[in-house]
Amino acid sequence: MxxxxxxxxxxxxxxxxxxxxxxxxxxxxxxxxPPPEAIEQITTFLANPEHHKYQAVEGIASLLEQIASKLKTENGMAIDQQRQVVVTAGSNMGFLNAVLAITNPGDEIILQTPYYFNHEMAVTIAGCHPILVATNEQYQLRPEAIAQAITARTRAIVTISPNNPTGVVYTEAALRQVNDLCRDHGLYHINDEAYEYFTYDGTQHFSPGSIADSSGHTLSLYSLSKAYGFASWRIGYMVIPAHLMAAVMKIQDTNVICPAVISQYAAVGALQAGAxxxxxxxxxxxxxxxxxxxxxxxxxxxxxxxxxxxxxxxxxxxxxxxxxxxxxxxxxxxxxxxxxxxxxxxxxxxxxxxxxxxxxxxxxxxxxxxxxxxxxxxxx
Incomplete structure (x- = not known):
C-alpha cells in the first residue's frame, strides 16, 4: 500500500x-x-421487513431488469447468455472487481494518460502494473501507441469516454480500434462510461459494448452518481462477459456481499425517471x-x-x-x-x-x- x-x-x-x-x-x-422517483422508492423498501436482510450479490431483480432495458435501448447491448450485469457500489467497485477478476499479480493493465487516479490506484492495489500510454495533444487516443505497449503480461486496455479528467469524448473509430486490438490479442477492453449523458455541441457518446461480437472481451462500467445526483448512494453497475461472472461474484461477495439494498431501490426509481x-x-x-x-x-x-x-x-x-x-x-x-x-x-x-x-x-x-x-x- x-x-x-x-x-x-x-x-x-x-x-x-x-x-x-x-x-x-x-x-x-x-x-x-436525485429525482423524486428515487426517493419514493424508499417507501417501497421500508414496507417489507425482508428487505433489511442480505439480498442477491449481483443486485435485486427489479434493478437488473431496469438496467437491462436501459442498456438495450440506449447502449445497443443485449443482456443474454454471453453478457451479464452486476450491480456495484459505484463504478469504482466495478473497476476493481474487473481488475481482480482478470489478472494475476504482476500482470499489466494499459491506462491512457492522463488517467483517472482511482483506476491507477486499483491496478496497483491488485498487485499489477499500470502501463501508461500518453494521449495526443488533444487528449485523444493513440491506438498505434497502445498496440506497441502490449506485452505477454497485458490483460486489459482501459478507456474512459466521456473522459475524466480531460472532458474529451473519444471517437467511435478510435474506440473500435482499441476493441479490435483486444479481440486480436486476447485482451479485455474495459470502458468506463460514467459520463455517458454529459456531451455537448452535438458530440455523440459511443459504447464499445455495442460492437458486434464484442461481448466476450468487453467490460462496460456505469454509474448513477453523476447523471442522477446519486454520488453518496453508491450505485453503479458493470456489464461483463458471462464467463467472468463466477469470479466477480466471489470478489463482490467477499468485499460488500451486496450493494446497499435501500440504494438499489432508489436506483430503480432513478432509472424509471430515465435519462x-x-x-x-x-x-x-x-x-x-x-x-x-x-x-x-x-x-x-x-x-x-x-x-x-x-x-x-x-x-x-x-x-x-x-x-x-x-x-x-x-x-x-x-x-x-x-x-x-x-x-x-x-x-x-x-x-x-x-x-x-x-x-x-x-x-x-x-x-x-x-x-x-x-x-x-x-x-x-
Missing part, C-alpha cells in the same frame, strides 16, 4: 477547510440531487461550460485548453514552471478557488489543472471561474 498514491480529493478538501469561503472547482459531482432527468439539467451545466471556455480565452497566453466536449471537466495546460500542487495551494490561499493538480492523473511534465464545472449552482460556478482566471493572471 505504500506505493499506492493517496487520493487527492480529500487532500484538497482539507486545504479548502483551512480557507473558508473558497469556491471549489475540484470535485466531480453534479449540482442537483431525461439528467438531460433536463444539462442546459445549466452547458451554460457554465461556455462561460468557463470564454473566460479562459482571455488568458490563452497563460494556459492552453484542448477541446473537450464531454463530462464536466477541462484540463488546463498551464504555462508555468510552478508545480501543479503548489499552484493549487496558492489559488486556494490567495484567491479562494480550488482545482485539482494534474500530477494525480499521471501528468508529471509541466503544470496541469483539472477544473470541474458541474458541481455548483451557476452563479457560484461563475464566481469561481472569475477567481480562477484572476488568480492565474496574478500568479503567472
Amino acid at each position: 505504500d506505493i499506492v498514491q493517496s487520493p487527492i480529493i480529500p487532500a484538497v478538501a482539507a486545504m479548502i477547510q483551512e480557507h473558508p469561503g473558497t469556491i471549489s472547482l475540484g470535485q466531480g459531482v453534479v449540482y442537483y440531487g 431525461g432527468y439528467c438531460r433536463a439539467k444539462l442546459g445549466a451545466i452547458a451554460a457554465v461550460r461556455q462561460q468557463l471556455l470564454h473566460a479562459l480565452t482571455g488568458i490563452s497566453d497563460r494556459c492552453t485548453v484542448p477541446p473537450s466536449h464531454g463530462a464536466f471537466y477541462v484540463l488546463l495546460n498551464v504555462h508555468t514552471a510552478i508545480d501543479a500542487l503548489s499552484l493549487v495551494e496558492r489559488l486556494i490561499r490567495e484567491h479562494g478557488v480550488a482545482a485539482i493538480p494534474g500530477t494525480t492523473f499521471g501528468l508529471e511534465d509541466g503544470c496541469h489543472l483539472r477544473v470541474a464545472y458541474g458541481a455548483l449552482q451557476p452563479e457560484t460556478a461563475i464566481a469561481g471561474i472569475e477567481r480562477l482566471v484572476q488568480g492565474l493572471k496574478t500568479i503567472l
